[in-house]
Amino acid sequence: LNARVIDMSVKSGSLVSRLRLDPRKDSDFVPLPGPLLRKYIAYARTFVFPRMSKPAAEILQKFYLQLRDHNTSADGTPITARQLESLVRLAAARARLDLREEITAQDALQQPLNSDLVLMDSLS
Numbered sequence: 529l530n531a532r533v534i535d536m537s538v539k540s541g542s543l544v545s546r547l548r549l550d551p552r553k554d555s556d557f558v559p560l561p562g563p564l565l566r567k568y569i570a571y572a573r574t575f576v577f578p579r580m581s582k583p584a585a586e587i588l589q590k591f592y593l594q595l596r597d598h599n600t601s602a603d604g605t606p607i608t609a610r611q612l613e614s615l616v617r618l619a620a621a622r623a624r625l626d627l628r629e630e631i632t633a634q635d636a637l638q639q640p641l642n643s644d645l646v647l648m649d650s651l652s
Contacts (some may be wrong), residue, residue, distance in 0.1 A: 544616035571627075578631045587636040588615050605628070615639060 549557055560568070580588075592612045615636075622635040 572624045576627050578620050578629055580631045583633040584636040585633045586631055615625045
C-alpha cells in the first residue's frame with residue numbers, strides 16, 4: 529500500500545487554500561483518493577446527462593439578457609449565443625458533479641461568472 533501525505537496546511541497553493549476550506553471548521557476533511565475521483569468522473573461523464581429545469585432555464589435566460597443589455601463584456605467584445613451555451617454547460621457540469629439528472633435553479637446560480645456579475649451589479 530502506497531500512502532501519501534496530503535498537505536492540509538493553510539499556506540498559499542495548498543489544497544486547503546485552493547478549496548477555500550476553513551481549517552477550524554473543516555479539520556476532518558479528507559480528499560478522495562485519485563483513482564476513486566477518476567472513476568467518479570468517468571461514471572458521471574458516461575451515465576449522467578442532466579436536463580434543464582424550467583426555473584434554471586429562466587435564471588440563465590434572465591442573466592444572459594442582462595448581459596446582452598450591457599451589450600459588451602468586460603474586455604469590449606460583444607456578448608453572443610456562445611456565452612449562453614457556456615452558461616448552460618457550466619450549469620450542466622454542476623448538476624453532473626452531484627450525479628443529478630436535472631439542472632436546478634441552484635446550479636444556474638452557482639456559476640462563477642454569474643455570481644461575480646450579480647455581485648458587480650449589486651455594487652453599482
